[in-house]
Amino acid sequence: MSYRCTHYPIGNAKRNAKYAERRMTAKFTKALGTAIAAMMIWTAAAQAAECPRKDALGISRVLRVDPATFPRVGLKSFPQTLPLGDHEVVLTFDDGPWAATTPKVLAALARECVLATFFLKGKPASEQPELVRRIAAQGHTIAHHTWSHPNIKHLKPDAAIAEIDKGIAAVEKALHGTAATTPGIAMANPGIAIATPSTPFFRYPYFEMTPATLDLLQKRGITVFGADLWASDWEPMKPARQLKLLTERLQIARKGIILLHDPKAQTAAMMPAFLRYLRNNHYRVVHLVPAAAATAAASPQNPK
Numbered sequence: 224m225s226y227r228c229t230h231y232p233i234g235n236a237k238r239n240a241k242y243a244e245r246r247m248t249a250k251f252t253k254a255l256g257t258a259i260a261a262m263m264i265w266t267a268a269a270q271a272a273e274c275p276r277k278d279a280l281g282i283s284r285v286l287r288v289d290p291a292t293f294p295r296v297g298l299k300s301f302p303q304t305l306p307l308g309d310h311e312v313v314l315t316f317d318d319g320p321w322a323a324t325t326p327k328v329l330a331a332l333a334r335e336c337v338l339a340t341f342f343l344k345g346k347p348a349s350e351q352p353e354l355v356r357r358i359a360a361q362g363h364t365i366a367h368h369t370w371s372h373p374n375i376k377h378l379k380p381d382a383a384i385a386e387i388d389k390g391i392a393a394v395e396k397a398l399h400g401t402a403a404t405t406p407g408i409a410m411a412n413p414g415i416a417i418a419t420p421s422t423p424f425f426r427y428p429y430f431e432m433t434p435a436t437l438d439l440l441q442k443r444g445i446t447v448f449g450a451d452l453w454a455s456d457w458e459p460m461k462p463a464r465q466l467k468l469l470t471e472r473l474q475i476a477r478k479g480i481i482l483l484h485d486p487k488a489q490t491a492a493m494m495p496a497f498l499r500y501l502r503n504n505h506y507r508v509v510h511l512v513p514a515a516a517a518t519a520a521a522s523p524q525n526p527k
């Protein structure tokens with residue numbers, strides 16, 4: 224499978240003028256995206272404050288992730304991870320959206336007033352845009368996980384970039400009705416592809432990466448997420464066994480970015496008990512947002 228990448232810079236003046244025009248449009252789109260993201264954070268904070276359940280787990284803090292400081296995180300793949308304290312966890316879900324199970328995961332998270340990061344695949348996102356918007360409307364962070372979940376290492380370089388770009392574009396379109404771009408990045412880095420999502424978080428399928436795409440994502444200002452621990456929920460097992468496995472791993476790690484899969488029925492079934500476990504064992508959930516959106520949320524013109 225191969226897609227043409229259309230995001231490379233254009234060499235002549237006439238096309239550059241056209242490019243500038245597109246940048247203006249993109250600038251507006253980006254401003255709109257930032258405003259929406261800021262609203263979402265505000266909504267998230269309001270939700271946390273107004274959690275109807277008295278003994279809910281909730282979120283303990285919002286962590287702004289700046290790709291300049293944290294280009295790659297997750298100890299399973301990289302030497303560094305996010306600056307989490309003891310008993311602080313970040314919940315991440317890969318491979319959705321999936322109609323049969325994602326709503327169950329959302330319900331479990333909502334019941335505990337918890338927010339997570341969803342690394343969505345472009346293809347199902349394009350097929351179920353309303354579910355993508357529902358995840359975002361609940362206050363969760365929407366991140367990226369390619370179009371069709373290939374092993375990037377097995378693709379030719381152009382096809383690998385196209386998989387990443389097509390996935391980002393599909394999720395952006397589901398969220399905002401348009402594929403947002405970051406013109407500043409294109410201007411500052413001539414020769415680099417311009418497609419950058421409104422939430423610049425990406426995770427490779429199977430954590431299989433290539434130096435060329437890693438380099439490209441860093442130049443675009445996109446943080447690459449690995450994970451610190453996982454539930455191995457790609458292996459079929461009963462929810463109770465999966466809970467035991469995950470909580471035992473967490474007892475050893477004591478904190479970290481946890482990888483789960485919302486399309487897995489066993490994970491959806493495990494979530495209520497897992498969230499209760501976190502609460503009863505004094506774990507605190509940290510909600511990730513992109514640094515730019517967090518700055519916008521803090522500015523005075525935004526609702527309090």
Ligand SMILES: [Zn+2]
Pocket residue numbers: 317318368372427428429
């Ligand atoms: Zn995946």
